[in-house]
Amino acid sequence: MTLTRRRFISSSAATIGLAGLTAGCSTASFGSQSSYLTPILAPQRQNTVFHWVDVVLQQTRDQRVPPPRAAYNYAGPMLAGFLAANAIMKRYDEPYGIGEAPAGADPEVAYGVAFATVAAQCFGQPFMLERAAFKRRFPDSEAKSLGVAWGRKVGMAINKMRTRDGAQPSQVNYYHGRYDRRKDALNWNPTGATYGDSMGPSVGHYERGLFPGLGKVKPWTMTHSEQFQPAEFYDPASPEFAKQYEYVRKIGCVGSTMRTEDEAEIAIFWEDGPWGITPPGHFLLIAVQVMQDRGFDFLDLARAFALLGMTQGDAAINSWNSKYQYDVLRPETAIRYRANQFSNPALSQEKGWKSYIPTPNFPAYTSGHSTFGAAGSELTALLIGTDKVNFDHQSPDLNGFPQLDGKRRYWTSLSQAAEENGMSRLYGGVHWDVDHTAGMTAGRAIARQAFSNWFKPKA
Numbered sequence: 001m002t003l004t005r006r007r008f009i010s011s012s013a014a015t016i017g018l019a020g021l022t023a024g025c026s027t028a029s030f031g032s033q034s035s036y037l038t039p040i041l042a043p044q045r046q047n048t049v050f051h052w053v054d055v056v057l058q059q060t061r062d063q064r065v066p067p068p069r070a071a072y073n074y075a076g077p078m079l080a081g082f083l084a085a086n087a088i089m090k091r092y093d094e095p096y097g098i099g100e101a102p103a104g105a106d107p108e109v110a111y112g113v114a115f116a117t118v119a120a121q122c123f124g125q126p127f128m129l130e131r132a133a134f135k136r137r138f139p140d141s142e143a144k145s146l147g148v149a150w151g152r153k154v155g156m157a158i159n160k161m162r163t164r165d166g167a168q169p170s171q172v173n174y175y176h177g178r179y180d181r182r183k184d185a186l187n188w189n190p191t192g193a194t195y196g197d198s199m200g201p202s203v204g205h206y207e208r209g210l211f212p213g214l215g216k217v218k219p220w221t222m223t224h225s226e227q228f229q230p231a232e233f234y235d236p237a238s239p240e241f242a243k244q245y246e247y248v249r250k251i252g253c254v255g256s257t258m259r260t261e262d263e264a265e266i267a268i269f270w271e272d273g274p275w276g277i278t279p280p281g282h283f284l285l286i287a288v289q290v291m292q293d294r295g296f297d298f299l300d301l302a303r304a305f306a307l308l309g310m311t312q313g314d315a316a317i318n319s320w321n322s323k324y325q326y327d328v329l330r331p332e333t334a335i336r337y338r339a340n341q342f343s344n345p346a347l348s349q350e351k352g353w354k355s356y357i358p359t360p361n362f363p364a365y366t367s368g369h370s371t372f373g374a375a376g377s378e379l380t381a382l383l384i385g386t387d388k389v390n391f392d393h394q395s396p397d398l399n400g401f402p403q404l405d406g407k408r409r410y411w412t413s414l415s416q417a418a419e420e421n422g423m424s425r426l427y428g429g430v431h432w433d434v435d436h437t438a439g440m441t442a443g444r445a446i447a448r449q450a451f452s453n454w455f456k457p458k459a
Contacts, residue, residue, distance in 0.1 A: 027058040027130055034058060036277060036285055040393055045292040048108045049301040052081065052115045053288060055130055057281050059123050061397065064274050067368055068214050068316035071280040072167055073122040075220050075313030076158055081115035082299075082306035082455070084154040088147075089299050092455045096161070098154055102146045109138055109147030110154070111302055117155025165218035173208040178216050179324040185341040186236055188363040191332040191355075209362040215321025220310035221450040225321045228445045230438035233328045233365050242346035244433045245339075248331045252429020254354045263427040267357055268401045269409055270369065270424035276397025279369050279421065280312035283376025285396060286417065290380060290389045303455050304383050308376065311450045315375040318442050319368040328365035331355065331429055355429030366439035367431045370422035374443025377418035382451040387413045418443075 028034035030046050036057045037050060056077060060070045086092050087101035088110060101110070112134045116127045138144045169176055181187060188209065215225055222228065234241040250258045259267075272279045287308055296304065329338065332355045339349035381387040392410040395401075411417045422440055425431035 027055045027062070027127075029133075030054060036281075036396055037288060040285065040289040041292055047298060047301065048111055049081070049298065049305055050288055050292075051134070052077070052112060052119075053284060053305060055116075055127070056119055056123075057277055057285065059119070059125075060278055060281055061276050063123060065123075065278065066210060066274040067272070067278040067280060067372070068211055068320050069171065070274075070278040071312040071316035071372065072214075072217065073119070074280060074284060074309040076122055076162060076309075077115045077119040078302075078305045078309030079220070080118040080155045080158040081111040082302040083158070084110040084114035084151045085299055085302050086455075087154070088150070091299055091458060092303055093458055094455055096157075098157065101150050104143050105146035105150045106138065106141075106143040107147065108298060109135065109144050110151035111298075113148050113151025114155040114158070115151075117152055118158050121159045162218070166213065167217045170211050170213035170217055173210060173212065175208065175212045175324075178213050179327070182327040185338055186233065186328055188327050188329045189333055190361055191330050191336075191359045209324075210360070211320060211362070212324050215317055215319075215324055217317050219317050220313045221307075221454055222314045222318065222446060225317050228318055228442040229322055229325070230366055230442065233326050234432075234434060236334075236342035237344045239346070241342075242344055245331075245334065245347055248426060248429055248432060249335050249348065249350065249353065251427060252331060252355055253350075254356055254429075256356065256429075259356070259427055263423075264356070265404070265407065265409075266420055266424045267428035268399075268424075269395050269404060269407070270421045271357055271399055271401065271428070272369075272397070273358075273399055275399050279372040280315065280376070282396060282421075283373055283380075283418075284308055284312070285393075286391070286414070287376065287380045287383075289393065290391055290414070291384060294384050307383070307450055307454060308379055310454075311375045311379050311446050312372060314446050314450075315371040315443050316368065318446060319366050319371040319439060320362075322366045322438075322442075323363040323368075326363065326365045328363050328432075328435075330359050330364045331432060332359045357428035357430060359430045364431055365435050366442065367422060367425055367435040368439070369425050369431075370418075370436045370439030371443040371446075373418035373421040374440040375447045376443075377414035378444045378447035379451060381414045382447065387415050389414055391417075 030037050032038060035054055037054045041050060056074060065073060083094060083096060083098045085107040086094060087098050088105050088107040116131045120126050219225055250256060272282050277285060335353045336351050339347040390412055392408050394408050395404040398404050422436040426433060426436060
């Protein structure tokens with residue numbers, strides 16, 4: 001038997017009681033097939049910031065972290081890394097009062113150590129091999145030692161700052177009394193033959209929905225979790241709702257004759273479920289791709305990804321707050337079971353209707369995909385000074401869709417990619433159009449506020 005690193009670590013862990021160590025051994029270095037950056041990053045553009053972004057993208061995939069929690073896990077480490085480096089280089093303002101960095105500390109070492117310290121807390125594993133490999137890149141020196149000590153201090157400060165931010169109880173699928181369930185026919189219930197039919201089993205996990213408390217987590221850049229919330233969902237008796245209903249009914253079902261071949265590809269290309277990079281991770285990847293040759297130095301990139309990570313975290317809080325505040329059902333539930341309860345003669349019920357892609361187990365309004373995509377694309381455009389960017393890539397994860405293998409999608413702007421990402425959920429039959437448009441509006445507003453108010457250059 002060949003002794004691989006994983007087998008060695010696994011056997012050692014069993015011997016010395018460190019079984020949890022293996023959780024951090026799955027992140028491969030740039031250039032490998034497992035690295036998300038290998039297909040989109042020129043080798044000469046690899047750097048400390050991109051390295052650690054790749055580490056947490058891979059860890060999200062390997063732990064199968066759901067999108068809203070993934071967004072939270074991206075925010076803290078990217079913030080900590082920037083704060084540690086910026087305190088040494090002193091280029092940007094920051095509101096946390098992180099303290100005076102030791103003179104002569106290496107900012108890149110400090111970035112990596114602070115990043116890993118917070119990532120370890122978020123992902124629940126130590127990143128021991130990743131930390132050791134990263135530190136070996138730098139020759140032993142006083143600057144390195146000072147950077148290690150300072151990075152750890154900043155990372156621990158961020159962990160302490162977020163200790164009571166509401167995130168811990170939000171990792172389980174209980175309501176905690178934070179939101180009232182709506183009582184009318186629009187109220188969300190789990191969808192699908194397994195969990196929706198009277199003859200099927202009743203599974204408590206699905207009855208509650210994914211992370212009902214996440215919308216009350218302390219925001220990163222928003223002033224409060226209610227900021228940028230949308231208006232009430234449509235009255236189901238209205239003609240506006242009937243129009244959306246019929247559109248999704250026709251375009252979003254498994255056997256749709258209205259959905260084009262390209263729209264079908266879009267639906268699965270952007271699915272980005274919890275078996276891969278997730279929607280917030282996908283837009284971080286896009287940011288790496290389009291920012292790599294824009295002349296950003298190390299600290300500029302650290303700042304950019306702190307803002308990107310924090311706004312993805314706020315996009316999750318914004319959308320999940322809306323989802324459980326409004327408690328709106330998914331199209332599949334409405335079309336299969338509820339159409340006759342809406343007092344709207346324009347609605348056609350179809351008991352055999354199924355969404356083209358899997359319907360998620362949480363409320364519809366607003367679309368997390370749309371909010372993540374709008375926040376990521378808008379902020380990236382603000383950072384590089386233009387929305388007009390030609391770029392393309394293959395799906396970061398096939399996610400059970402082998403028909404995507406080798407397929408590339410092409411865009412001429414960041415906003416085009418975000419719009420396509422959001423519309424994918426309508427083509428897939430899992431969202432209403434207003435879920436998408438309201439999510440896009442909120443995501444853009446989150447990005448604009450963060451760019452205007454956070455980490456400004458020092459005078």
